[in-house]
Amino acid sequence: MLLTRATAAVFLVAACIPALASTPWVQAPNCYLSDQVVTDPMALPAELATLTLAPGFESASQTIDPVQQDAIVSVSTTSYAPREMLVQMAMKLRDIRYRRGGRAPSTGFDCSGFVQYVFAQALGIDLPDNSISQAEAGVRVARNELKTGDLVFFHTRGKGISHVGIYLDNGRFIHSPSTGKRVRVDELSDQYWARHYVGARRPEVLSS
Numbered sequence: 001m002l003l004t005r006a007t008a009a010v011f012l013v014a015a016c017i018p019a020l021a022s023t024p025w026v027q028a029p030n031c032y033l034s035d036q037v038v039t040d041p042m043a044l045p046a047e048l049a050t051l052t053l054a055p056g057f058e059s060a061s062q063t064i065d066p067v068q069q070d071a072i073v074s075v076s077t078t079s080y081a082p083r084e085m086l087v088q089m090a091m092k093l094r095d096i097r098y099r100r101g102g103r104a105p106s107t108g109f110d111c112s113g114f115v116q117y118v119f120a121q122a123l124g125i126d127l128p129d130n131s132i133s134q135a136e137a138g139v140r141v142a143r144n145e146l147k148t149g150d151l152v153f154f155h156t157r158g159k160g161i162s163h164v165g166i167y168l169d170n171g172r173f174i175h176s177p178s179t180g181k182r183v184r185v186d187e188l189s190d191q192y193w194a195r196h197y198v199g200a201r202r203p204e205v206l207s208s
Helices: 002-022 066-077 082-092 111-123 131-136 191-196
Strands: 139-141 151-154 163-167 172-175 184-187 197-202
Touching (some): 111 163, 131 163, 191 197
Antiparallel strands (some): 151 163, 151 197, 172 184
16 A cells, blocks of 8 residues: 555656646746846936926925025015115105104104104114204205105295105105195195205215
């Protein structure tokens, strides 16, 4: 019985050998190795190496040199010249009522309060709080040399300075006139203002 089983096993092995010899060996699929290409980890594929990012699509992780960053900030904060900033602020305050001693939009403005507020809000400059003191600051300017932002002065009561406005351009100025009126733009050539015009001053912040 034992011999018969051993003999059967030998015959079985012998029968399988031709079949194994005729079947080629194939490696089992491996998802981690199949078609893998070993490359330099720091190198880009050829089709990507020649590509460049379009303007405005630079990587968000791109670093900026501190000097360049300061330059960018400088440019952004000086997008508007001081004179333009003054005009923008002053024009936003048109139609606010006159109030003697007024220093804010919520209460109203007198002439010097209006000028003081505009310079403080637009440029962070603290001008004196009355027209006489404002006329003593800065540089004297001839009428034919007026520039935007210069202060123009008038004598509306007696001979001394009693009124001030901010020059705009083309002979125009903006100011808070008097009781019952509102912040508005007038012409220096108007009969009343031409007769009471005293002179002009250029605040130091605008002198450069």
